[in-house]
Amino acid sequence: MYKESILNGFKKGISTLWELSKVVVPVYFFVTFLGYTPLLNIISNFFEPGMKLLGLPGEAAVPLVLGNFINLYAAIGAMASISLSARQATILAIMLSFSHSLLLESAIVKKTSVNLALIIFIRITLAILSGIIFNLIL
Numbered sequence: 001m002y003k004e005s006i007l008n009g010f011k012k013g014i015s016t017l018w019e020l021s022k023v024v025v026p027v028y029f030f031v032t033f034l035g036y037t038p039l040l041n042i043i044s045n046f047f048e049p050g051m052k053l054l055g056l057p058g059e060a061a062v063p064l065v066l067g068n069f070i071n072l073y074a075a076i077g078a079m080a081s082i083s084l085s086a087r088q089a090t091i092l093a094i095m096l097s098f099s100h101s102l103l104l105e106s107a108i109v110k111k112t113s114v115n116l117a118l119i120i121f122i123r124i125t126l127a128i129l130s131g132i133i134f135n136l137i138l
Helices: 002-035 037-055 058-069 071-081 086-098 100-112 114-138
Strands: none
Touching: 002 037, 002 071, 002 100, 037 058, 037 114, 058 071, 058 086, 058 100, 071 086, 086 114, 100 114
16 A cells, blocks of 8 residues: 555656656756856846846846746746845745746636736736845845
Protein backbone atom coordinates (compact mmCIF):
# COMPACT_ATOMS: atom_id res chain seq x y z
CA MET A 1 0.00 0.00 0.00
CA TYR A 2 2.74 2.50 0.94
CA LYS A 3 4.88 1.37 -1.96
CA GLU A 4 2.07 2.13 -4.44
CA SER A 5 1.43 5.56 -2.88
CA ILE A 6 5.11 6.43 -2.96
CA LEU A 7 5.39 5.30 -6.59
CA ASN A 8 2.30 7.32 -7.60
CA GLY A 9 3.63 10.37 -5.77
CA PHE A 10 7.01 10.00 -7.45
CA LYS A 11 5.40 9.72 -10.90
CA LYS A 12 3.25 12.81 -10.28
CA GLY A 13 6.27 14.69 -8.97
CA ILE A 14 8.29 13.88 -12.08
CA SER A 15 5.34 14.85 -14.29
CA THR A 16 4.99 18.20 -12.49
CA LEU A 17 8.73 18.79 -12.70
CA TRP A 18 8.60 18.18 -16.45
CA GLU A 19 5.64 20.54 -16.95
CA LEU A 20 7.27 23.33 -14.94
CA SER A 21 10.63 22.81 -16.63
CA LYS A 22 9.04 23.34 -20.03
CA VAL A 23 8.29 26.94 -18.98
CA VAL A 24 10.99 27.84 -16.46
CA VAL A 25 14.07 26.55 -18.29
CA PRO A 26 13.44 28.26 -21.67
CA VAL A 27 12.57 31.56 -19.95
CA TYR A 28 15.70 31.29 -17.80
CA PHE A 29 17.88 30.82 -20.87
CA PHE A 30 16.06 33.54 -22.81
CA VAL A 31 16.51 36.15 -20.07
CA THR A 32 20.10 35.04 -19.49
CA PHE A 33 20.71 35.47 -23.22
CA LEU A 34 19.13 38.93 -23.06
CA GLY A 35 21.67 39.76 -20.35
CA TYR A 36 24.46 39.28 -22.89
CA THR A 37 22.84 41.64 -25.37
CA PRO A 38 22.17 45.37 -25.14
CA LEU A 39 18.41 44.65 -25.11
CA LEU A 40 18.16 43.81 -21.40
CA ASN A 41 20.12 46.96 -20.60
CA ILE A 42 17.73 49.01 -22.76
CA ILE A 43 14.71 47.45 -21.02
CA SER A 44 16.33 47.97 -17.64
CA ASN A 45 17.13 51.64 -18.28
CA PHE A 46 13.61 52.31 -19.59
CA PHE A 47 11.85 50.83 -16.54
CA GLU A 48 14.40 51.81 -13.89
CA PRO A 49 12.74 55.08 -12.74
CA GLY A 50 9.43 53.36 -12.01
CA MET A 51 11.02 50.25 -10.57
CA LYS A 52 13.07 52.33 -8.10
CA LEU A 53 9.80 53.36 -6.47
CA LEU A 54 9.27 49.67 -5.78
CA GLY A 55 12.84 49.11 -4.59
CA LEU A 56 13.61 46.97 -7.64
CA PRO A 57 16.23 47.20 -10.37
CA GLY A 58 15.04 48.02 -13.88
CA GLU A 59 15.59 44.46 -15.14
CA ALA A 60 13.00 43.23 -12.60
CA ALA A 61 10.43 44.55 -15.07
CA VAL A 62 11.06 41.43 -17.18
CA PRO A 63 9.82 38.89 -14.59
CA LEU A 64 7.02 41.28 -13.62
CA VAL A 65 5.76 41.46 -17.20
CA LEU A 66 6.21 37.72 -17.79
CA GLY A 67 4.39 36.90 -14.56
CA ASN A 68 1.50 39.17 -15.43
CA PHE A 69 1.08 38.08 -19.02
CA ILE A 70 2.26 34.45 -19.07
CA ASN A 71 2.33 32.86 -15.61
CA LEU A 72 4.23 32.71 -12.34
CA TYR A 73 6.54 29.99 -13.60
CA ALA A 74 7.79 32.24 -16.40
CA ALA A 75 8.40 34.93 -13.78
CA ILE A 76 10.33 32.47 -11.62
CA GLY A 77 12.52 31.52 -14.57
CA ALA A 78 13.22 35.18 -15.27
CA MET A 79 13.86 35.95 -11.59
CA ALA A 80 16.39 33.12 -11.40
CA SER A 81 18.38 34.56 -14.28
CA ILE A 82 18.81 38.07 -12.88
CA SER A 83 20.60 39.15 -9.72
CA LEU A 84 18.05 40.00 -7.05
CA SER A 85 18.59 40.34 -3.34
CA ALA A 86 16.30 38.44 -0.98
CA ARG A 87 14.50 41.73 -0.28
CA GLN A 88 13.96 42.44 -3.97
CA ALA A 89 12.81 38.89 -4.69
CA THR A 90 10.35 39.16 -1.81
CA ILE A 91 8.90 42.44 -3.08
CA LEU A 92 8.58 41.03 -6.59
CA ALA A 93 6.94 37.83 -5.31
CA ILE A 94 4.42 39.81 -3.24
CA MET A 95 3.57 41.99 -6.22
CA LEU A 96 3.10 38.95 -8.44
CA SER A 97 0.84 37.34 -5.86
CA PHE A 98 -1.65 40.14 -6.55
CA SER A 99 -1.25 40.39 -10.29
CA HIS A 100 -0.28 37.26 -12.21
CA SER A 101 -1.58 35.41 -15.24
CA LEU A 102 -3.81 38.36 -16.09
CA LEU A 103 -4.74 37.12 -19.56
CA LEU A 104 -5.74 33.62 -18.48
CA GLU A 105 -7.53 34.69 -15.35
CA SER A 106 -9.28 37.51 -17.21
CA ALA A 107 -10.88 34.93 -19.46
CA ILE A 108 -12.19 33.15 -16.37
CA VAL A 109 -13.40 36.36 -14.72
CA LYS A 110 -15.18 37.37 -17.93
CA LYS A 111 -17.41 34.29 -17.63
CA THR A 112 -18.55 35.39 -14.17
CA SER A 113 -20.04 38.63 -15.50
CA VAL A 114 -17.86 40.69 -13.16
CA ASN A 115 -16.44 43.97 -14.50
CA LEU A 116 -13.18 42.77 -16.05
CA ALA A 117 -11.55 46.21 -16.28
CA LEU A 118 -12.27 46.84 -12.61
CA ILE A 119 -10.76 43.51 -11.54
CA ILE A 120 -7.60 44.08 -13.58
CA PHE A 121 -7.33 47.64 -12.22
CA ILE A 122 -7.70 46.41 -8.64
CA ARG A 123 -5.13 43.63 -9.07
CA ILE A 124 -2.53 45.88 -10.70
CA THR A 125 -3.16 48.66 -8.17
CA LEU A 126 -2.75 46.24 -5.26
CA ALA A 127 0.47 44.93 -6.80
CA ILE A 128 1.93 48.42 -7.16
CA LEU A 129 0.78 49.54 -3.69
CA SER A 130 2.18 46.39 -2.08
CA GLY A 131 5.49 46.95 -3.89
CA ILE A 132 5.70 50.52 -2.61
CA ILE A 133 4.69 49.57 0.94
CA PHE A 134 7.07 46.63 1.18
CA ASN A 135 9.86 48.75 -0.29
CA LEU A 136 9.34 51.11 2.63
CA ILE A 137 9.08 48.51 5.40
CA LEU A 138 11.58 45.83 4.33
